[in-house]
Amino acid sequence: MKLSKLGFTIVISVIVSVFLSTPVFAQAQFDSTNYSLLDVEIGGVGGVSESTNYGLINSIDPTANSRLESTNYALGSGFPSSFQAHVPLIICIETNTDSGTTDCNNFPNANGAKGECGDPGCYDRAKIEIDHQDNPVDTVYLVRLEDEIGNFYYLQSDMSVSQTYDINDYLTLCEIEGVDTRTGSTCENGGDPNYNADLFSYNIFGLKPGETYEVSVRALSGDFTETQFSPEVQVTTEYPSLVFDLDIANSVGINTETSVPYSVNLGTITSSTATSVNRIWVDLGTNIVDGVNLYAKDSNSGLVSGPNLIPSQSEDLDVDSGGDGGYGLKLETISEDSLGPVLTTGSNYSTGSSNQVGNLTTSNSLVVSTSDSGSNLGQVSGGRVSLMVKAKSTTAKPAGIYSDLITFSLLANL
């Protein structure tokens, strides 16, 4: 009796387990007015499931593999498409944008790439931001750049570019951009260990000046999950450039633009110090990382009228220690729109008292510079410097029209 009961229980159990293990497919009505589909079976959908601690990759119906592809996009189903990472997109790759044209989200100076590299933009570097397309935080990305002659370069772990790459050059969003605001990225904000604000300005180095690159990116989120490269985005680097202009205007003429010939009238020069009403305004800018130097020199080492000379000397004209008059330049204002700043370190014309001037000679003397030393930046946008021309004569000087030619030179600080 007991044995028969046991046998009955086993039989029932087997039937129940067989019933439970049979796959259940969602059945739908596939009949229309004229046609009906027979043997309809809908396969399960594979993919990646995640929780905080565990991840599950599942794939049902691995035999299905129908792909639709075009140049830029592909549609895949079944294995292995079911657990491939999502193809990322490029939010921005920029070298010469400004606040009105940038698509990037994290430029610190809020004026596009020009705000970071100076006018007219970056020549050896660029900024890239990637749209992760809902790939997990630990997904790594490979950035590829193709130059004009078809050479491929890959972003390296030290943010330079090279024609070869290995697994170490697949980088997380955090490693590429310095920030990933998603939970668990360890670089959500300034307090996180991997947060790197240096990468906000630019994160691709070693590019060729004046070159157009086609840039694309692929994702990898675990073994066998690498995607194809994303649609390409074009970027062109600028050249290392110098921006320069001279203008003649009064002391409040910071925005005044004047044309050649540039001439400053000193008026009548007497035994008391004369200061020109009009100042020499110099516009300067550069995207060169090491900065620029602005020099001044003159033709005569003083003001000349035939054989007569009012010498240019570094001195306080009110004191005029030589008793022979004097002439020179004095920095009045220094400003810049962004980056820099414009520095007066080592300048011959950054003088103390109101009538103290720096001398002009036939050799170049430093007026101002920009530098990448310390927290300074060599690049500068909208630099503007004004200089006063001051002169003093003595009763011993013969009357006449005294003149001089000052030449300002701007060159890279390499």
Next chain:
Amino acid sequence: MNSGLKKTGLRFKVLGLRKFTISFNLLLSISKGFKSCIKRVHPLKTYLVSLKPLIITVILIVGFPIFFLSTAKAANDFILYPSYMSLKDSGSYVLTLRNDSQKEANLKLSVILLERKDTRLIPISSVEQEALKLDLEKFVKIDRKEETVAPNSEGEFNVIVSDLNLVPKAYTLSVKVELLDLERNSVSLSADLYSIILNSNLDSEDIAGIDTSVGISAKLNLKNIIFTDSVKLETKIENSSQKSLMGSGGISIFKEINSKLKSKSGEIIELDKLILSDISLTKDLQNFIVPGTSRTINTRYIDSRPFYKRLGFVTVEQKIKLNDEDFIVTTRVLFLPWQLIVIAILSVILLIYILKSRRTGKKLRRRFGKRKAK
């Protein structure tokens, strides 16, 4: 107290009244002028006069932005590019001057030598250049030496460079772009821009090795013992070669774990280094290091490992890539976290205390033992 407060209030009132009177008079005079004007020219005067405040407001709102816009600085500059160009022994490039100004630019191009003074490049004087008796045309040829560039347009010049290796090593070649148009009545001004030509073609002699090289030396400075989690590194690269260097690099901090092991068969097995950190310095080195100059790179690295894991000797390695050749400078430092020192001192104090208390205990036991026996 109260009277003081009253006074203040009164003063405010008076000032307010004055302001109001002035504003009122101003509006009155404007409105009078407006009215008389309207009377003469428009039959719908009553209607328009009633709209007067609105019209004045519109004028003010529209007028101010126009005023501000008119004073905004326009981009009226000359832009020269490339302002430096690194070439191999020979080559050519297009030099462009973009004239964004509203004025015509008369340009004169010439070849000039630059020299280095106090880490800055500076044009040599015409006297020095003449003394060198160099035919600079032999090195650089420019297709046009004078050109007028109209406002908002570009002037392009072909610059052909040859035999850069024959340029005296102390000098750097440059093309000077001179903006002309002078008036020699008083103090006249002229402007020059320079496009620098660098020869960065390193040969094997220049980069034979850091320690033995005649050209390059790199030194990594940091403290021998580091107590905190902050590591300050100073790397100095001196370029005493006659070529410009283009560099990139990174710093690795690693522990050597039994770098060599002998297997049973007597074979020596090299074990990998455990790299604790790899810091990129590319940003700091992405510039030329011109001949005769040095560059110091300061890096601060935070070792975020727990302090007990930091204890021990660590090798700091500076890897520098100069013109695609790798150089490695290493230095060995002792990490001695201050937390461990504090723990050690506290342990010693505790040990002394325990030992002392044991001795005291023993003494007491002996004493009491003797008393009991008595």
